[in-house]
Amino acid sequence: MTLVIATATPFHGHVQPVLAVASDLVRRGHEVVVLTGSRFAEDVRAAGALHVSLPPEADFDDRKLELYFPERGALPAGPRQLDYDLKHVFGDPTAAQYRALHSLLARRFPASVVVSDPLFLGATALALSAPPGRRPVTVSLGITMPTLLSEDAPPIGLGMPPLVGEGAKKRHRDMNDQVREVFADAQRHVEDNFGESGTELPGFLLDCLVTVPDHYLQLTVPGFEYPRGDLPPSFRFVGPLPAAPPSGTRSLPDWWTEVEDADRPVVVVTQGSFDNRDLGRLVRPALDALAGEDVLVVAATGRADGPDRIRAAGPVPANARVAGYVPFDALLPHASVLVTNGGYGGVHQALRYGVPLVVGGDGEDKPEVAARVEWSGAGLDLRTGRPSPTVVRDAVRRVLAEPGFRKRAAGLREKFGRHDALGAIAEVVGGATAAAGPA
Structure with a gap:
């Protein structure tokens, strides 16, 4: 049995895949604590795991974002909204998330593995807080496309496929440079948040989301993701999570x-x-x-x-x-x-x-x-x-x-059908106990 902490930013779309993994790990005999928003407590218990709420400064109800982030609604979808989200929705909770993780590990639940969604930046800070072997193994679940900049594909945010032909790689690199410029202020803002947790980002945030975790498991197959020749060794395609099994009696419409x-x-x-x-x-x-x-x-x-x-x-x-x-x-x-x-x-x-x-x-x-x-x-x-x-x-x-x-x-x-995402995640978790050091 492995002690596992699963973490997720308190968005429905982030929590549900993490809960699917947590439920499967519980079924396999592991003991799992889920650190996420207070509104998901019942869902966590239904998954068979123990729920721990995020501290108030990192907790919010995603159904009422306008109450927690009133400026966000006035921003157009696209780079300006993404800049705001990186700074405030995901960046500002970093230190509080990290402290909650560290406290949980030190006082209540000395887990060998921390599984997270990529934008739970407290887990990224944990991975940077000590070398492997002196902290839990960190596993990031690619619940959406990878954010890593690449010369083989455009950066995220443009909604465009890879360019082809002569000069494509250079144009991708030029676009990457522009993205770094556009988000330079967000980068500084997030670096300050990491500094509050006593850690330091080793590079551009969107790259670090993929390169910092010990394991980055992308929940799709190569046929649905742009080919890249510069992925880190820690990156692995494991296929999508299976659909959630029906719960209770399904109600079908009369038609x-x-x-x-x-x-x-x-x-x-x-x-x-x-x-x-x-x-x-x-x-x-x-x-x-x-x-x-x-x-x-x-x-x-x-x-x-x-x-x-x-x-x-x-x-x-x-x-x-x-x-x-x-x-x-x-x-x-x-x-x-x-x-x-x-x-x-x-x-x-x-x-x-x-x-x-x-x-x-x-x-x-x-x-x-x-x-x-x-x-x-x-x-x-x-x-x-x-x-x-x-x-x-x-x-x-x-x-x-x-x-x-x-x-x-x-x-x-x-x-x-050639992939078993839950099986691959369980394999990583099962092999992580020996690799993890003291919390």
């Missing part, structure tokens, strides 16, 4: 037989389980776009009041069915296309079933996910988080008409 018996393509539309406050960004435009098409549209709004919100904005087309929650493990096997805002986990869930995608998302990592969907050939990138109905309709028509999209999605599904 479910229409999905099972559909004699026309089923187009699933979603804005994910979290970024769904404004269903007019993607769900409503998709319903309007596909109203006259020979398809069955299933809009999974991800919120209990979603159907009412949709109806308040206009009539539901005759070929559409709207629900608050639909189990995707039941729905996706029937889907011909998924129209989505591009969450990393949701996109991988669709590809697990070989479902091609139409992606319209902005903010956070969504433009980067969308770019990789198109680069991989598994779908189309709408290059906006608020597409017009015409744009959505044309994209869905194309994905349905051209078999190459489904073929490439099926190819990624086959590659996923």
